[in-house]
Amino acid sequence: MDKQIIRGLEAILGAGTVLHRPEDLLLYEYDGSVEKGRPGAVVFPSTTEEVARVVKLAAQHDVPIVGRGAGTGLSGGALARTGGIMIAFTRMNRILELDFDNQRAVVQPGLVNLELTRAVEHAGLYFAPDPSSQKSCTIGGNVSENAGGPHTLAYGVTSNHVTALELVLPDGEICRVGTRRGDSLGYDLTGLIVGSEGTLALVTEISVKLLRKPESVKTLLAIFETVDDASETVAHITARAITPAACEMLDGWTLRAVEDFIRAGFPRDSGAVLLMELEGLAEVVASQAAAVEEVCRLHHAREVRIARDAAERELLWKGRKNAFGAMGRLAPSNYTLDGVIPRSKIPQALRRIQEIGEKYDFRIGNIFHAGDGNLHPIVLFDPRDPVQYEKAVEASAEIIRYCVEIGGALTGEHGIGMEKSELMPLLFSDDDFDLMRRIHDAFNPVNALNPGKVFPLNKGCGEITPRAQAAVLANPL
Amino acid sequence: MSVSADTLVAGLESAIGSSRVTGDAALCTKYAVDGMIPSVVASPASALQVAEIVRFAKAHKLAAIPFGNGTKTRIGMPPRRYDLALEVTALNQIAYYDPADLTLSVDAGMSLAKLNEALAEQQQFLPLAVPFFEESTVGGAIAAGLSSSLRSSYGSARDFLLGAEFVNGAGALTKSGGRVVKNVTGYDLHKLLIGSLGTLAAITRLNFRTFPLPQGYGQLLANFSSVEAVNEFKSMVVRSPLSCTSFDILSAEATARVAKATGSCEPARVPNGQWQTCIGFEGDESVLRRYSSDLTKYAQQCRAERYFLLEADAAKTLSAALRELLTTVVRSSEHATVFKITTLPAFSVDILRLRELAAQYSMPSSIFASAAGPLYFALEPPPLKDETIATLAQISSEVLEYAARHQGQACILFCPPELKRLANVWGSATPDAGIMRRVKNAFDPQNIFAPGRFVSGI
Numbered sequence: 001m002d003k004q005i006i007r008g009l010e011a012i013l014g015a016g017t018v019l020h021r022p023e024d025l026l027l028y029e030y031d032g033s034v035e036k037g038r039p040g041a042v043v044f045p046s047t048t049e050e051v052a053r054v055v056k057l058a059a060q061h062d063v064p065i066v067g068r069g070a071g072t073g074l075s076g077g078a079l080a081r082t083g084g085i086m087i088a089f090t091r092m093n094r095i096l097e098l099d100f101d102n103q104r105a106v107v108q109p110g111l112v113n114l115e116l117t118r119a120v121e122h123a124g125l126y127f128a129p130d131p132s133s134q135k136s137c138t139i140g141g142n143v144s145e146n147a148g149g150p151h152t153l154a155y156g157v158t159s160n161h162v163t164a165l166e167l168v169l170p171d172g173e174i175c176r177v178g179t180r181r182g183d184s185l186g187y188d189l190t191g192l193i194v195g196s197e198g199t200l201a202l203v204t205e206i207s208v209k210l211l212r213k214p215e216s217v218k219t220l221l222a223i224f225e226t227v228d229d230a231s232e233t234v235a236h237i238t239a240r241a242i243t244p245a246a247c248e249m250l251d252g253w254t255l256r257a258v259e260d261f262i263r264a265g266f267p268r269d270s271g272a273v274l275l276m277e278l279e280g281l282a283e284v285v286a287s288q289a290a291a292v293e294e295v296c297r298l299h300h301a302r303e304v305r306i307a308r309d310a311a312e313r314e315l316l317w318k319g320r321k322n323a324f325g326a327m328g329r330l331a332p333s334n335y336t337l338d339g340v341i342p343r344s345k346i347p348q349a350l351r352r353i354q355e356i357g358e359k360y361d362f363r364i365g366n367i368f369h370a371g372d373g374n375l376h377p378i379v380l381f382d383p384r385d386p387v388q389y390e391k392a393v394e395a396s397a398e399i400i401r402y403c404v405e406i407g408g409a410l411t412g413e414h415g416i417g418m419e420k421s422e423l424m425p426l427l428f429s430d431d432d433f434d435l436m437r438r439i440h441d442a443f444n445p446v447n448a449l450n451p452g453k454v455f456p457l458n459k460g461c462g463e464i465t466p467r468a469q470a471a472v473l474a475n476p477l
Numbered sequence: 478m479s480v481s482a483d484t485l486v487a488g489l490e491s492a493i494g495s496s497r498v499t500g501d502a503a504l505c506t507k508y509a510v511d512g513m514i515p516s517v518v519a520s521p522a523s524a525l526q527v528a529e530i531v532r533f534a535k536a537h538k539l540a541a542i543p544f545g546n547g548t549k550t551r552i553g554m555p556p557r558r559y560d561l562a563l564e565v566t567a568l569n570q571i572a573y574y575d576p577a578d579l580t581l582s583v584d585a586g587m588s589l590a591k592l593n594e595a596l597a598e599q600q601q602f603l604p605l606a607v608p609f610f611e612e613s614t615v616g617g618a619i620a621a622g623l624s625s626s627l628r629s630s631y632g633s634a635r636d637f638l639l640g641a642e643f644v645n646g647a648g649a650l651t652k653s654g655g656r657v658v659k660n661v662t663g664y665d666l667h668k669l670l671i672g673s674l675g676t677l678a679a680i681t682r683l684n685f686r687t688f689p690l691p692q693g694y695g696q697l698l699a700n701f702s703s704v705e706a707v708n709e710f711k712s713m714v715v716r717s718p719l720s721c722t723s724f725d726i727l728s729a730e731a732t733a734r735v736a737k738a739t740g741s742c743e744p745a746r747v748p749n750g751q752w753q754t755c756i757g758f759e760g761d762e763s764v765l766r767r768y769s770s771d772l773t774k775y776a777q778q779c780r781a782e783r784y785f786l787l788e789a790d791a792a793k794t795l796s797a798a799l800r801e802l803l804t805t806v807v808r809s810s811e812h813a814t815v816f817k818i819t820t821l822p823a824f825s826v827d828i829l830r831l832r833e834l835a836a837q838y839s840m841p842s843s844i845f846a847s848a849a850g851p852l853y854f855a856l857e858p859p860p861l862k863d864e865t866i867a868t869l870a871q872i873s874s875e876v877l878e879y880a881a882r883h884q885g886q887a888c889i890l891f892c893p894p895e896l897k898r899l900a901n902v903w904g905s906a907t908p909d910a911g912i913m914r915r916v917k918n919a920f921d922p923q924n925i926f927a928p929g930r931f932v933s934g935i
Contacts, residue, residue, distance in 0.1 A: 101712075102821050124716075146661045157659065159668075160636050177909045181821040183624070183633070183851065185886050185903060186913050186932040187677075191635055191668030195661050215718030239577035241601070241689030281718055283763040340657045344577035372659040373578070412659040420662075427662060431649035435920065436664050442915035454663070 001040030035076030056172035069141030075417030081452035109140020146195030166205035247371030264319025339403035340412035374412035532648030545617030557929030585616025604631035622672020646921025691759035820885030
């Protein structure tokens, strides 16, 4: 990075506060995805005004800006694809205001998701979005990606819980959208910004809703001999309109890997399990539990276990939330896909994924938010073997294409980022892109913020090219 | 507009067929918005025809207002220009419905009531329980953005609208979102359409998540002698484990309207100065029993003047009357002036200030609020004179100040057109007005759609 820019950044933030040596930047060229992109400098502002000054400086020098929370994202959203200045929100991690009466909080973007719940749970409240990475991911990152999590089935994703934002626009202007109450007059700009993957504005303050903890929680583990029975159960539970707070599936192969790693209590000899949580009034939970159990039995569940206490419940969830770590023990690399499909089509989709795995001679594991139809097939492969690598590319593309074919979408919660930008033409027409691009330019006219994300670099190509997909799988961790 | 009305009609007829276009003055009058009458009404039969019409409007620099059943045209400022009513009620089919996935894709012109009839066959419904329900189109309900009375437990439209298809100001049929319940593919442009009052695009299709019809339904009504007691009760319910379907708070004047609409002696109007709370809840028998027992206990603890439980049919009748309270006020007189106030909390002791304000100007008033939604402050002025309008304008500015003092916002949702000459119904420009203009320009660069009706002159 240009020395003049480094000096300018130090003038704003203090001498010695700017990371710019290659060895310091190494950590920041990764996130949770398989992508890479090294920034020219990383800064850690403490206030909105500092962010605005950095952004103005970048604009003067025509250098791109990328915001970053904890870097746990899975689609390359927080990577500097074209270099430039990375604004890490690590120091902007305070809770600015807690309003227990109105169930609202105002936080800075660098606050870790779980920290908010910890700060309000004594008042019987919590912050609902609960991505698997909630112990480390930041609320700013959640806003950027519109993060989900297991319990979004009942409570919605991040955008359902955000009412107002403070923004820094690419020209350094600071502005506010939405109101703490929500329901602000005019267009729902908050709804637009949440999930825009840092391509429209930098978010420097977030007003969120807090939910009240339920009176009763029941965690069920339904054990099946086959994946087919488990997925038919999910479709049936949805069709019966029973809404658990969470409904997660692990196939037998995946749960065995998890057991080896975590010892969460998943039965190693089963074909699949459903981990379900029912929450609410004791009476509601009781009647839902009876209904869920009935559906499970109808589809040949071997057993439906109910967690006896909080410790057992936490252990089951630990198994679920650390499953992707367990996968790392099975192969040199894995590629976790994120597709979403209509829930009525889960059984056929899982069968198809199995066929695709067989066709390409891969074991593809499945551990996913079944209740939402949000699939996470995991393709295990060795990137050092060029033949395997090619096949992993093709198998992944075929799965995502299939999700779209049966009425689904490219991503349920991980975002488009760098990973799927070239797949966007599978869903969107040139006219759709044209409008999205115009919205992008209305905020970010010279593409200074997070360039190279969301939009396909080969606009309108309409195909997943092997080259684009190869880029997706290049440089695995 | 650069051409004569006759040329317009002829041009549109050649684009979408003569039976779908009229320039008949009497018919056009039915599409008036705040006294402005369009020169032509076009009723497209498909989304592609909507796009044809918008491209025609663009080529001839026309101003167009997307039109459903016209129940909420009084919302907003008078349009600066208005040449073409783009009437979409012929787009009225359910395009896709997967009851097993609880997802739906429906044409914008379908009526909300008919849609819910179709969903009820599968024991499902769309929790968009908005005023003007029986006549509203789905597209109109989304574009007007009125609050649903069920949002306490089902959320507002932004929580269950999954995607949309619409024609933007360039005349291109575009889409955003999808038909799956969880999706972060691309920008959530469909959220911008909610409450946009037709200023961004002509909505042609909407995708929703649907919900199961509840097994049973009940209401508890509790009357209180003071705002403080109402607040204590509300706070107790909110902090309890219960998650009620709706929580409405009515001033005595509002209860009179509800009593009239339900046609029953219960709930009777409450004595002047008192307040009534109506709490809806749903579930199976065991759940209903729990709600009834807990809510009764809370009402007793908060010294309710009276309280009573309504079951099944009576509760549903009351629920519909509460949903339509705004409708009945607005339809009672064309001079009715209704403020929509969103503050945090929705309902506070300070609410009495609004009553005093009305009393100070000898204006009959009523207040009704939903704990999760906005508060409506309705004035029902006597026959209009110049000084009445001036009084309404004075009250308006005080209401807007009241909202600002309470970390909130207010707008004049319904009022006589005369008041719109003296006051901007949206209040002063919001801090994000500049961004909103940019968004409007991205959707509709030539300002075809409903120019001037929206916030900040958009």
